[in-house]
Amino acid sequence: MTRRETDHVTSEVIKQQNEIIERIRQNNENEYQKTGRMKYYRVITYGCQQNNSDSEKLKGMLRLMGYNQTENNEEADVILFNTCCVRENAEMKLYGNIGALKGLKKKKPDLIIGVCGCMMQQKHAVDMIKEKYSHVDLIFGTHNIYKFPEIFEKALHEKYTLIDILDTDGFIVENIPVERDEKHKAWVTIMYGCNNFCSYCIVPYVRGRERSRNPEDIIEEIRSLSQDGCKEVMLLGQNVNSYGKDLKIGFDFADLLYKINSIDGIERIRFMTSHPKDLSDKLIKAMCECSKVCEHLHLPFQAGSNKILKLMNRKYTKEEYLEKVNKIKEAIPGIALTTDIIVGFPGETTEDFEETLDVVRKVRFDQAFTFIYSKREGTAAAKMMDVISEEEKRNNFNRLVEVQNQISREINESYKDNIYEVLVDGPSKTNKNMLTGRTRTGKVVNFKGEAKIGELVNVKINEVHSFSLNGEIVINNQS
Numbered sequence: 001m002t003r004r005e006t007d008h009v010t011s012e013v014i015k016q017q018n019e020i021i022e023r024i025r026q027n028n029e030n031e032y033q034k035t036g037r038m039k040y041y042r043v044i045t046y047g048c049q050q051n052n053s054d055s056e057k058l059k060g061m062l063r064l065m066g067y068n069q070t071e072n073n074e075e076a077d078v079i080l081f082n083t084c085c086v087r088e089n090a091e092m093k094l095y096g097n098i099g100a101l102k103g104l105k106k107k108k109p110d111l112i113i114g115v116c117g118c119m120m121q122q123k124h125a126v127d128m129i130k131e132k133y134s135h136v137d138l139i140f141g142t143h144n145i146y147k148f149p150e151i152f153e154k155a156l157h158e159k160y161t162l163i164d165i166l167d168t169d170g171f172i173v174e175n176i177p178v179e180r181d182e183k184h185k186a187w188v189t190i191m192y193g194c195n196n197f198c199s200y201c202i203v204p205y206v207r208g209r210e211r212s213r214n215p216e217d218i219i220e221e222i223r224s225l226s227q228d229g230c231k232e233v234m235l236l237g238q239n240v241n242s243y244g245k246d247l248k249i250g251f252d253f254a255d256l257l258y259k260i261n262s263i264d265g266i267e268r269i270r271f272m273t274s275h276p277k278d279l280s281d282k283l284i285k286a287m288c289e290c291s292k293v294c295e296h297l298h299l300p301f302q303a304g305s306n307k308i309l310k311l312m313n314r315k316y317t318k319e320e321y322l323e324k325v326n327k328i329k330e331a332i333p334g335i336a337l338t339t340d341i342i343v344g345f346p347g348e349t350t351e352d353f354e355e356t357l358d359v360v361r362k363v364r365f366d367q368a369f370t371f372i373y374s375k376r377e378g379t380a381a382a383k384m385m386d387v388i389s390e391e392e393k394r395n396n397f398n399r400l401v402e403v404q405n406q407i408s409r410e411i412n413e414s415y416k417d418n419i420y421e422v423l424v425d426g427p428s429k430t431n432k433n434m435l436t437g438r439t440r441t442g443k444v445v446n447f448k449g450e451a452k453i454g455e456l457v458n459v460k461i462n463e464v465h466s467f468s469l470n471g472e473i474v475i476n477n478q479s
């Protein structure tokens with residue numbers, strides 16, 4: 001199997017970064033000997049799982065530098081915002097949160113405030129922070145997280161805002177330290193970037209073109225996770241279905257699933273996100289044959305009207321989408337399907353919207369993540385014009401939510417009185433006397449009984465809601 005040619009470059013880069021990590025750790029250790037005070041970091045993450053995965057890398061590097069995690073700004077010596085630019089309101093929220101730290105920075109001038117992630121790949125956002133939030137010490141983008149120790153060390157010694165944004169796609173860097181939020185479940189990025197340029201989406205501009213990790217690096221990472229007690233992996237990519245195309249080694253996402261399925265100790269495999277146009281028969285077969293691949297598929301359809309799908313540049317029709325859904329339902333009975341839907345895309349009339357409702361009624365998704373279209377500057381759709389009023393969009397949106405909630409509820413009803421395997425995530429957030437976890441189909445279950453985090457237990461469902469289920473452990477099949 002051929003490997004990416006950049007590997008020899010990256011191992012040199014990582015060596016340099018590790019030396020810097022060690023230097024900072026040593027300084028922090030010396031300071032601790034003098035003052036007796038530990039140092040703390042806080043990483044605040046916005047947006048998708050890819051961002052969460054990136055944050056785990058930042059946390060891993062900070063931990064090795066001798067910083068401990070805190071959720072308290074007052075206690076922190078380093079505060080990092082890992083940003084998302086997919087929705088406009090995230091930008092406003094970020095500026096508000098950065099502005100709120102001005103007083104703290106005055107009180108603690110040595111506090112390092114950093115901003116990174118997708119939003120920082122956009123010039124207007126960087127300019128805004130430079131102009132209005134001079135208390136920010138460092139800004140970096142999505143492509144150079146591996147260089148964080150180097151950028152951070154400079155920021156420790158500089159008084160001006162340090163900016164390090166890489167415009168190119170960057171290369172894949174392996175072996176960055178990771179501080180995972182959970183031990184029994186892990187996000188594993190299998191590819192970066194996207195080639196699809198859906199007309200409403202900013203991701204290809206801020207995360208670059210598709211770059212797949214070498215299969216053996218992914219397998220190695222998952223093996224090592226399994227040795228550390230990990231039971232479930234979530235494979236991440238903007239479009240995992242096109243994994244491997246850029247490697248040109250005749251190894252695709254279905255092949256990767258078979259390999260991961262054979263790793264001892266891993267009990268469940270999940271993945272997201274899938275682009276419908278790349279959902280192949282081979283992949284459906286692999287999902288059927290790999291016993292550890294969970295019976296859940298997130299397959300965004302975005303809109304039901306072929307006119308709107310074309311304007312969105314989604315590269316499939318309503319009929320093709322429905323055909324793929326039928327194939328997967330036939331191949332994997334009981335599979336849970338979830339989706340993303342945009343209402344009010346420029347050019348969408350209420351007649352077009354009826355086509356979206358038609359898809360929702362025909363497919364019967366377990367859950368849908370529904371959004372009213374929000375314009376992102378720099379995308380093709382930003383120049384397109386609306387044809388209906390905001391009020392009409394809102395009415396359509398409310399109708400969609402009502403129809404989907406009813407379907408979700410009906411599907412959840414079918415779980416009642418049946419027994420499902422649940423992976424225990426820990427105490428329930430809503431009821432301290434219960435545990436929480438997920439079925440293989442991805443349903444949140446709050447349940448009574450005793451079990452450890454990471455155990456697989458059997459739970460009998462006795463109560464259902466639109467977004468969760470309640471139950472009780474009946475048989476413990478693993479200890």
Ligand code: SF4
Nearest residue numbers: 194196197198201203
């Ligand atoms: S597939 Fe489309 S929506 Fe998904 S990241 Fe790529 S461009 Fe954005």
